[in-house]
Amino acid sequence: MSRIRPLLTVQPCRGLVDEKFQISVKYLPPKQEVTLHSLLQSEDNNYWEAFGYYVSDAKGAVKVAEDASVGGTYEGIEAMGLLWSMRPEPGSKPGLRLRKENVESPVVVQISVYKGHLSQGFRKQVALACSTVERWYMAPGVQRVDVTDPEVRGTLFLPPGPGPFPAVLDIWGGSGGLVEYRSALLASHGFASMTLEYMPYEGRKSDVNMAYFEKAFGFLQEHFLVDSKSVALLGLSFGCNVCLSMAVYSEVVQPKCCVCISGTHLYPVKSSTLSVLKELEKQTHKIHVDEKNRTIMKGILLPVPTDPNLKTEVGKIKCPLLFIIGLDDENWPVAESMEDMQKMMEEAGNSHLLTALSYPGAGHLIEIPYTPHCRTSRYISPQHGKKMTLLWGGRTKPHADAQEHSWGEIIEFLQKHLYSGMDPEPLSRM
């Protein structure tokens, strides 16, 4: 008599990438050791996986949100462990980083249950049960629009509805290219969000200066679905240099608020980005390569210079600023910068505008919740095409917690400053 397989459910089976899910298994034998396993195939055809060890209860059930994993790529009660603890399958190329390029299709993850506590060879085993989960960056109704303005290169994501919406100019860091997923997700949270391409990429040499970013900001402000008074800046890594410089030095850009992730106020972008990169190149002797051939960049900006020309004058910032750093960041000296910034703003009397969040154990690449922590990856410098393995830093579990917590704070901060402002004027204007 054949034995029915256990029942594995994941709810919701289609969610946004920052939504939690509940995984449960029923109809196992009682006190059965099982492994819960996740598998995804990335767009560049690498396999990523995670797994946790569980023991079914007296009724033969496992509930990931309530039961503790006793081994695997994560431990303890971790509802989302099967996503954030993913890493490339054994035998994969080194230095991989998981990033979704096509945001109009979902990330598809296979969740499986295996008998026993396994640590490898999953794809050669027959699972007891499996389930397919979709994780989306774009909510239904979100529109993706190529920005075809000849002077601005980027992608705009618009929430559904008549608007007008608050907006975010979304600026990534030194790796370059056009990265869409964060803006897609911001649009799913009600913000018109534009991601910019500005760094030279794959050998294409071009320079951008402050005027480029001002044009991009203006483009967003003037969009008919955007409330021109509710536009924010959001930057990661080198993108923070850009954001802070715009907030301080631009005469035309007045962001309603700013979010900086893993950034520094050092080396302002007052005119051209290339000139800043050239300045940084003068310090390359301070880059450290460790015994595992991993490049640690943060020395480039240390010690914190005393020359005021090398620091963005953050004492002149007029808008609320959320500054997020990981204390295990090996790429930029974010902790030292934060300390210096706080001092500058206290002296200038505008430190009430600053909200600083620092996460112990988190590295440089503080990304969307439940996406795998990237501690090192292969990096090609946009200017010279030089290949290296960069150490970004962070340890998996604290980094995952930092991603989850900081994203919640970012959304709340943006909603608070961009959406609210109870208007006492008559309702007829609505």
Added chain:
Amino acid sequence: MSRTCPLLTVQPSRGLVDEKFVITVKHLPPKQEVTLYSLHECENGNFWEAFGHYVSDPQGAVSGTDDASVGGTYEGIEPMGLLWSMRPVPGSKPGLRLRKKNVQTPVVVQIFVYMGHLNQGFREQVALACSPVERWYMAPGVQRVDVTDPLVRGTLFLPPGPGPFPAILDMWGIGGGLVEYRSALLASHGFVSMTLEYHSVKKVKADIHLLHFEKAFRILQEHPLVASECVALLGLSYGCYISLYMAVHSEVAKPRCCVCINGSHVKSTKTAFAPALEFFKQNMSKMHIDKENCVIWKDILLPISSDLDTKLDVRKIKCPLLFVNGLDDQSLPAAESAEDMHMMMEKAGNSHLLTVLSYPKTGHLIEPPYSPHCHASIFFLDSSLYMMMLWGGQSKPHADAQEQSWRKILEFLQQHLYYGKDSAPLSRL
């Protein structure tokens, strides 16, 4: 000074049709009257709508889950009211019924927020905010397979995974054709499910025969992904009669358990199965027409006789049986049948197998949760003969019945089709 729109969120924005969602609106002015409105364009091009009247709190927020609607197509705290209380927009043809044909695409519902408490003219207004929601019958990984056996017309839905899975033979009532959505949803819950087309308006002269159903049952049992001893029958309306007939008479199709929704064990003719058209033509005198010109069929099978020749001998049933009935069913005497069945089974000593769930003010068409209640609709007996059929039920109690019964049906199927610590072995095994 310009002002951003309020923030409307629906979570999850992509859900299964039987999952609840949470609708919230934020950044409204405080104590603002608003209308939450839903709009759906169905595959036939008709529009369906629902709406609820709310007032924002001092922080300018409205929660569909915690706040009460004070007017509209539903009232009170009803998180799913914008779905289950939908009805055709004013000016639509009468007698419409909302049924998804293509289950591989989602049902898309637009949710809007309007200023003020509106009752009509929504599409001429500019909404404050809107957001589409997707509702799916098929979970990711569920496969749809056409059944190509010459004797059996149907569609098979397979859950993702290596199996083996328990299975369900899913039978609708007369005249519907091939209806896939319930089977698609059952597969999303871990059951292999096959829906049958056994009677279509185009083939009324074709005989319905036990062989067809036994063949269908066997196809399911022998499928490589099905655990052959874990096959159940699920029927609605005439589909119940077929299920009960098989459970009582079939030598080869022995269901592990049965679910019957608004059916009867009373025979409609002396032969096993008869084309419905002939049967009902012979019994036209027992049909009633109400003051809205809707046809009521339930008296055709009443009164229920004690003569065993007039009904299926349910005393012979050996498997657990869940009997769901709406007490306002105007199409079949489901409640009376449940009572009679219980009496018969009690005398025979097998009534412990029977579980009856009765829902007051609930009509004939008990469907998966959150789909709109259908009180009456155009029903085709053949390609030229149709009538406005009264199904019965009132919107809110019927919606509650759909939600509760679906959960009980899934629990019942899981309990009896999966091995578990508490399930007692069935007598036939």
